[in-house]
Amino acid sequence: MNYKLTVVLLFLMMVPFLGSSQKDSDNQGYFSPNTNQPGKQYPMVNSQGKVRARVNAPDANYVKLDIGGVKYDMVKTADGMWSGESEPQDEGFHYYQIVIDGAFVNDPGSKSYYGAGRWGSGIEIPAHDQEIYAMKKVPHGEITQKFYFSKVTKTWRDCFIYTPPNYHKDLDTQYPVLYLQHGSFEDQTGWSSQGKANLILDNLIAAGKAVPFIIVMENGYASKPHGQSEGKGPPSAFEEVILKEVIPMIDAEYRTLTDRKNRAIAGLSMGANQTMRIFMNNLDKFASYGGFSGTSNYPSSDSIDPVTFLNGAFKDGAAVDQKSDVFFLSIGTTEPVPFPGSVSAFKDMLEKQGISYTFYESPKTAHEWQTWRRSLHEFAQLLFK
Amino acid sequence: MNYKLTVVLLFLMMVPFLGSSQKDSDNQGYFSPNTNQPGKQYPMVNSQGKVRARVNAPDANYVKLDIGGVKYDMVKTADGMWSGESEPQDEGFHYYQIVIDGAFVNDPGSKSYYGAGRWGSGIEIPAHDQEIYAMKKVPHGEITQKFYFSKVTKTWRDCFIYTPPNYHKDLDTQYPVLYLQHGSFEDQTGWSSQGKANLILDNLIAAGKAVPFIIVMENGYASKPHGQSEGKGPPSAFEEVILKEVIPMIDAEYRTLTDRKNRAIAGLSMGANQTMRIFMNNLDKFASYGGFSGTSNYPSSDSIDPVTFLNGAFKDGAAVDQKSDVFFLSIGTTEPVPFPGSVSAFKDMLEKQGISYTFYESPKTAHEWQTWRRSLHEFAQLLFK
Numbered sequence: 052m053n054y055k056l057t058v059v060l061l062f063l064m065m066v067p068f069l070g071s072s073q074k075d076s077d078n079q080g081y082f083s084p085n086t087n088q089p090g091k092q093y094p095m096v097n098s099q100g101k102v103r104a105r106v107n108a109p110d111a112n113y114v115k116l117d118i119g120g121v122k123y124d125m126v127k128t129a130d131g132m133w134s135g136e137s138e139p140q141d142e143g144f145h146y147y148q149i150v151i152d153g154a155f156v157n158d159p160g161s162k163s164y165y166g167a168g169r170w171g172s173g174i175e176i177p178a179h180d181q182e183i184y185a186m187k188k189v190p191h192g193e194i195t196q197k198f199y200f201s202k203v204t205k206t207w208r209d210c211f212i213y214t215p216p217n218y219h220k221d222l223d224t225q226y227p228v229l230y231l232q233h234g235s236f237e238d239q240t241g242w243s244s245q246g247k248a249n250l251i252l253d254n255l256i257a258a259g260k261a262v263p264f265i266i267v268m269e270n271g272y273a274s275k276p277h278g279q280s281e282g283k284g285p286p287s288a289f290e291e292v293i294l295k296e297v298i299p300m301i302d303a304e305y306r307t308l309t310d311r312k313n314r315a316i317a318g319l320s321m322g323a324n325q326t327m328r329i330f331m332n333n334l335d336k337f338a339s340y341g342g343f344s345g346t347s348n349y350p351s352s353d354s355i356d357p358v359t360f361l362n363g364a365f366k367d368g369a370a371v372d373q374k375s376d377v378f379f380l381s382i383g384t385t386e387p388v389p390f391p392g393s394v395s396a397f398k399d400m401l402e403k404q405g406i407s408y409t410f411y412e413s414p415k416t417a418h419e420w421q422t423w424r425r426s427l428h429e430f431a432q433l434l435f436k
Numbered sequence: 437m438n439y440k441l442t443v444v445l446l447f448l449m450m451v452p453f454l455g456s457s458q459k460d461s462d463n464q465g466y467f468s469p470n471t472n473q474p475g476k477q478y479p480m481v482n483s484q485g486k487v488r489a490r491v492n493a494p495d496a497n498y499v500k501l502d503i504g505g506v507k508y509d510m511v512k513t514a515d516g517m518w519s520g521e522s523e524p525q526d527e528g529f530h531y532y533q534i535v536i537d538g539a540f541v542n543d544p545g546s547k548s549y550y551g552a553g554r555w556g557s558g559i560e561i562p563a564h565d566q567e568i569y570a571m572k573k574v575p576h577g578e579i580t581q582k583f584y585f586s587k588v589t590k591t592w593r594d595c596f597i598y599t600p601p602n603y604h605k606d607l608d609t610q611y612p613v614l615y616l617q618h619g620s621f622e623d624q625t626g627w628s629s630q631g632k633a634n635l636i637l638d639n640l641i642a643a644g645k646a647v648p649f650i651i652v653m654e655n656g657y658a659s660k661p662h663g664q665s666e667g668k669g670p671p672s673a674f675e676e677v678i679l680k681e682v683i684p685m686i687d688a689e690y691r692t693l694t695d696r697k698n699r700a701i702a703g704l705s706m707g708a709n710q711t712m713r714i715f716m717n718n719l720d721k722f723a724s725y726g727g728f729s730g731t732s733n734y735p736s737s738d739s740i741d742p743v744t745f746l747n748g749a750f751k752d753g754a755a756v757d758q759k760s761d762v763f764f765l766s767i768g769t770t771e772p773v774p775f776p777g778s779v780s781a782f783k784d785m786l787e788k789q790g791i792s793y794t795f796y797e798s799p800k801t802a803h804e805w806q807t808w809r810r811s812l813h814e815f816a817q818l819l820f821k
């Protein structure tokens with residue numbers, strides 16, 4: 052048999068599938084972001100944040116690039132491909148899609164991310180502070196997917212767990228835990244994928260700016276089997292899942308510090324709303340809270356009456372202040388209504404009640420992942436100290 | 437503020453995004469497979485293995501369902517959706533795609549799987565033996581993604597690690613390790629996603645049919661930086677990555693048994709070819725081998741001369757036989773040329789050399805994941821005993 056042929060064929064089997072190798076001098080200043088599928092040249096971005104898409108749809112009547120709430124017409128080029136470009140996008144990660152003759156589909160060049168209620172395309176726009184979530188030559192933690200059967204929902208669920216560098220090596224060390232939640236129409240995969248929670252922590256820990264801790268990322272959607280709902284507001288099924296199932300499971304199976312001082316809870320948007328309720332109802336279990344782009348008075352911007360709000364949870368301001376090691380709030384400076392007014396009304400209530408808090412504003416970002424990455428980066432530096 | 441409104445809005449934020457709720461009596465016998473995105477009704481399958489797709493593309497000229505090497509025309513229905521159905525597919529998992537006016541895109545109803553060189557749609561066809569990889573009420577292991585910088589390739593890489601049930605709890609136990617590889621145009625995500633390696637092991641361990649072991653799943657594509665390749669065949673960069681980087685890292689960071697008797701290596705197709713070379717060149721490090729739908733004489737079906745094949749690695753048959761605790765080969769009964777002939781020629785050589793092996797044939801499956809799931813199910817029961 053022909054050994055040379057075997058080696059050549061083996062080599063060919065090992066060559067990754069490459070995208071278009073066309074040299075396009077018009078692409079100067081553009082590059083392929085790491086949100087692309089392996090070997091795919093398009094979509095490309097430039098330093099201004101423009102997104103350039105290129106799609107093969109030879110018999111289409113029209114193709115559009117749908118990003119940032121705007122649909123950009125693409126044009127059929129001489130080689131039969133459709134090409135188009137967006138206006139500059141905000142720094143950070145954005146979901147987007149391609150429209151082909153009215154069909155909303157993923158860009159074949161992009162990896163998939165869960166958001167907006169579907170596994171869809173996403174793109175990373177260069178950011179001036181992208182070093183905070185860059186993959187650097189520092190010790191790295193790991194991301195573990197854990198499956199469990201929930202007796203509350205009577206369904207299989209899974210959560211993602213970040214363990215800090217050396218967790219698997221240093222078997223004598225116990226760690227604090229942050230429970231960290233996603234927003235609406237997102238899921239438990241978001242924080243360790245587009246959220247870059249692991250890289251943010253790896254970099255902070257390496258720089259000595261955060262203490263090593265575990266992060267548990269759950270799915271915020273949880274409901275009881277039909278007919279078993281209590282129908283009387285909180286505790287929601289999610290609250291029950293976290294308190295009765297996830298925390299005991301994590302504390303039993305991972306090397307955690309289990310006192311309230313070493314347990315924090317945070318979330319973004321819907322997750323901020325959910326976790327604030329859990330925090331305020333369980334101050335015996337958590338000592339720190341982070342609400343990124345959200346608070347439990349959402350969507351109202353009205354003045355909050357602490358006597359009635361969340362069943363009076365904030366009524367005794369001195370007690371809440373004493374029990375909150377970290378009470379962290381954040382928002383992007385360009386977030387839409389009702390977020391700024393809603394968070395502002397909440398802050399006013401905290402001040403009126405004499406509850407100290409840390410407030411962070413993400414410059415020039417909206418209700419998107421760059422706001423939440425930066426929020427985690429700030430929040431993590433305050434925790435468990 | 438209006439608390440009832442807040443509760444209602446919070447509830448609405450928590451309702452998962454639902455697909456079409458249209459009642460379609462024509463769908464009798466069809467159901468939504470677990471490869472679908474959450475809440476998506478389509479695609480659907482039936483017990484015969486037919487795939488029914490439904491896509492919204494209001495202005496398209498034509499839409500096709502592309503599965504199993506056949507493009508099925510879809511038709512525009514009265515409600516403006518495109519609908520189509522395939523012939524019965526083989527049992528198990530298949531990659532597929534949708535063609536919209538010549539554009540090959542993911543089905544918006546399906547989750548994404550890496551195969552055929554892209555993150556694309558996949559669908560699970562009911563199988564008579566699907567119990568082997570069903571999610572059951574048994575103790576479950578976990579899947580961990582580990583990031584590391586490879587000095588061989590000078591790139592960031594990641595591998596997936598299955599740890600058996602109770603790995604995180606029983607800190608005194610050490611485990612054997614199987615290194616398990618994917619095929620060409622696939623990657624390190626395949627075995628724990630469409631391959632269901634974790635569920636296959638969970639079920640076998642629960643039934644007492646396999647001993648608990650760790651599985652490490654790496655990316656079989658590895659190349660040295662430009663200009664640093666040795667260009668003389670093996671050891672390939674992948675072989676170096678596994679031997680010099682991955683195994684030492686896993687043995688240092690996980691609780692492994694590090695003698696050769698407790699280390700096995702296996703792969704499918706390209707991975708079977710790669711891992712056979714690694715096994716035969718490193719019998720001091722591994723005692724068991726599994727080759728699913730592949731051997732290192734691929735793609736040749738010619739008679740193998742053990743004096744020259746793989747530099748004479750099989751020449752001393754008695755020595756190889758003595759050192760191989762498990763030598764496992766498998767193939768699907770409907771695999772295409774050249775796989776049956778190539779594996780058959782390899783088996784003939786083993787027999788001529790007096791090397792005992794276990795051979796498994798997956799009934800009525802081709803060069804696809806159902807063959808490899810079943811192969812792992814058989815192979816795992818033989819290991820480390």
